[in-house]
Amino acid sequence: xxxxxxxxxxxxxxxxxxxxxxxxxxxxxxxxxxxxxxxxxxxxxxxxxxxxxxxxxxxxxxxxxxxxxxxxxxxxxxxxxxxxxxxxxxxxxxxxxxxxxxxxxxxxxxxxxxxxxxxxxxxxxxxxxxxxxxxxxxxxxxxxxxxxxxxxxxxxxxxxxxxxxxxxxxxxxxxxxxxxxxxxxxxxxxxxxxxxxxxxxxxxxxxxxxxxxxxxxxxxxxxxxxxxxxxxxxxxxxxxxxxxxxxxxxx
Amino acid sequence: xxxxxxxxxxxxxxxxxxxxxxxxxxxxxxxxxxxxxxxxxxxxxxxxxxxxxxxxxxxxxxxxxxxxxxxxxxxxxxxxxxxxxxxxxxxxxxxxxxxxxxxxxxxxxxxxxxxxxxxxxxxxxxxxxxxxxxxxxxxxxxxxxxxxxxxxxxxxxxxxxxxxxxxxxxxxxxxxxxxxxxxxxxxxxxxxxxxxxxxxxxxxxxxxxxxxxxxxxxxxxxxxxxxxxxxxxxxxxxxxxxxxxxxxxxxxxxxxxxxxxxxx
Numbered sequence: 102x103x104x105x106x107x108x109x110x111x112x113x114x115x116x117x118x119x120x121x122x123x124x125x126x127x128x129x130x131x132x133x134x135x136x137x138x139x140x141x142x143x144x145x146x147x148x149x150x151x152x153x154x155x156x157x158x159x160x161x162x163x164x165x166x167x168x169x170x171x172x173x174x175x176x177x178x179x180x181x182x183x184x185x186x187x188x189x190x191x192x193x194x195x196x197x198x199x200x201x202x203x204x205x206x207x208x209x210x211x212x213x214x215x216x217x218x219x220x221x222x223x224x225x226x227x228x229x230x231x232x233x234x235x236x237x238x239x240x241x242x243x244x245x246x247x248x249x250x251x252x253x254x255x256x257x258x259x260x261x262x263x264x265x266x267x268x269x270x271x272x273x274x275x276x277x278x279x280x281x282x283x284x285x286x287x288x289x290x291x292x293x294x295x296x297x298x299x300x301x302x303x304x305x306x307x308x309x310x311x312x313x314x315x316x317x318x319x320x321x322x323x324x325x326x327x328x329x330x331x332x333x334x335x336x337x338x339x340x341x342x343x344x345x346x347x348x349x350x351x352x
Numbered sequence: 353x354x355x356x357x358x359x360x361x362x363x364x365x366x367x368x369x370x371x372x373x374x375x376x377x378x379x380x381x382x383x384x385x386x387x388x389x390x391x392x393x394x395x396x397x398x399x400x401x402x403x404x405x406x407x408x409x410x411x412x413x414x415x416x417x418x419x420x421x422x423x424x425x426x427x428x429x430x431x432x433x434x435x436x437x438x439x440x441x442x443x444x445x446x447x448x449x450x451x452x453x454x455x456x457x458x459x460x461x462x463x464x465x466x467x468x469x470x471x472x473x474x475x476x477x478x479x480x481x482x483x484x485x486x487x488x489x490x491x492x493x494x495x496x497x498x499x500x501x502x503x504x505x506x507x508x509x510x511x512x513x514x515x516x517x518x519x520x521x522x523x524x525x526x527x528x529x530x531x532x533x534x535x536x537x538x539x540x541x542x543x544x545x546x547x548x549x550x551x552x553x554x555x556x557x558x559x560x561x562x563x564x565x566x567x568x569x570x571x572x573x574x575x576x577x578x579x580x581x582x583x584x585x586x587x588x589x590x591x592x593x594x595x596x597x598x599x600x601x602x603x604x605x606x607x608x609x610x611x612x613x614x615x616x
Contacts, residue, residue: 251441251443251445252445252447254405254410254441254445255439255441255445255447256462257408257409257410258405258408258409258410258434258437258439259434259435259439259458259459259462259463260409260431260432260434260435260462260463261462262431265462269447269458269461269462270447273447273449274449276449348449349490350448350449350490350492351448
């Protein structure tokens, strides 16, 4: 179903406002303890007052780790998919491994990772790369392998080289799946980054959640959670925007 | 006599699967003269589409020789020679991520021949086919007839010497198909290309071609070569000529008889 553009923005906004108002009312009327569930308004105030000093530096750090992970992980995933697609044996040999990499929660290797490279939080982007590469690889590869035979025939019929066939047929045909991979990569890189920050270190939004909880600063915990949610949301939206700009032929 | 434009000698194609071996083509001999318009007609599954896919190297034959312009190429026609051919598919087979213009210019880009003059050339062709205002549309926005016209332009953009047509009008209704056939004859008389036209429509084959190879199935083979003795330019009037009807009856009997033999 097609939704009018103005509605697709306005409708969710109204829903959000209603939820916030209902929460505010409920928390006040039921006199819920602010340590358990603070009112949305007090969370907003806490966010506003503490943002620059206590949240922003950690937000920037988290963004940096996610960004590095994506900037390295996406091209590597694409490149590996392109190489794998040329060799059936490689696909057969590595598919189980890739699946295991995708499905194993990466938080489990964080402690190990610290054994390998030490506690330098600046190196954590490597974990994000390990998370993003297989996700992008898996989705892109399935796009590369699902080319309708008739398009390959067309390409061959004009004497295209293998490289031309890849650039003019296989790659554009896979673009929708490539973007699925990138969007999933955005989501999972956010999750992975926050997870690593939960496990250790003293920087990043994930660390901030743990820290404020231990201080019983519940308003600030919620404030940071909102920031984390926004990071994932905005990343996803950016990828979707890019997709709409590039994949213009799909209706 | 000068060498044939296209010649196939003892072409065989065998598909092997785990369970069975299918002889798709058995000892195919075909000769197409320069600027000749030939048709290959036969029931579905007789391998007629495979023949033209072998000519432009989409499919590799199991054995046999292909000659183009008198040059013997064995089983594989080289890339430079393939690029002298245009292929029109039964389904237009446009790339959905390219616009109408992008699809038409695709062969030039693949050949590395795209330049400033190409744009003007595409403009002329678009105008000719009444597609000018759709040049920036994606194929998904076009009607079936329009996409087929784009497919025809794509096959012609590089001035191919040979046109290979795989039931190009098979999806159209009877009346529209006849109009397209007449149009095709006009274009061919002007551009003088060598055409190999695949169809299962016997009337269409007789109307268009000067020579018809009749094929049948199991294994895919040529059962007869028929020379059609009507001069060009042809008038649709010939459709009701007794000679025309005799040709179609002959082909029907060939394909029909063979089917009866198989049932026994």
